[in-house]
Amino acid sequence: MKPRISMITLGVRDMAKSVQFYENGLGFPRMESPPTVAFFTLNGTWLGLYGRDALAEDATVSAEGSGFESFALAHNVGSEQEVRTVMEQAVAAGATMVKKPQKVFWGGYSGYFRDPDGHLWEVAHNPLFWIGPKDESG
Numbered sequence: 001m002k003p004r005i006s007m008i009t010l011g012v013r014d015m016a017k018s019v020q021f022y023e024n025g026l027g028f029p030r031m032e033s034p035p036t037v038a039f040f041t042l043n044g045t046w047l048g049l050y051g052r053d054a055l056a057e058d059a060t061v062s063a064e065g066s067g068f069e070s071f072a073l074a075h076n077v078g079s080e081q082e083v084r085t086v087m088e089q090a091v092a093a094g095a096t097m098v099k100k101p102q103k104v105f106w107g108g109y110s111g112y113f114r115d116p117d118g119h120l121w122e123v124a125h126n127p128l129f130w131i132g133p134k135d136e137s138g
Helices: 015-025 052-059 080-092
Strands: 007-012 037-041 046-051 073-076 096-103 109-114 120-125
Touching: 007 015, 007 052, 015 037, 015 046, 015 080, 046 052, 080 096, 080 109, 080 120
Parallel strands: 007 046, 073 120
Antiparallel strands: 037 046, 096 109, 109 120
16 A cells, blocks of 8 residues: 545534534635535645534544544645745634644644534644745745
């Protein structure tokens, strides 16, 4: 097996609210899809939104759950300023700030937010892993 993540699917409680958050709030480009699911094209992968109960049923697991889901999605950017900008954009779109952007022990700069369904996102600038265009503003 070649290691890769082709698509991330998030179980959501309110499809319309989640689509609004990702498409209009964060600017993720939405693909045409049936009304019960939403797909967004990302760089190298896709994000899918699907009803939380339906996704649990498809996987044959309980939809009950709360608290920390034991994973976080990460969005790496080119500068500390870009971390702050993305975090502000997410909060303006309806996210909840979990950890304000700050310098972190591993030498980078990051913060965390929760999307409308509580999925945890880290927005980070990691100078060791960034391979995009250089931004000297951070």
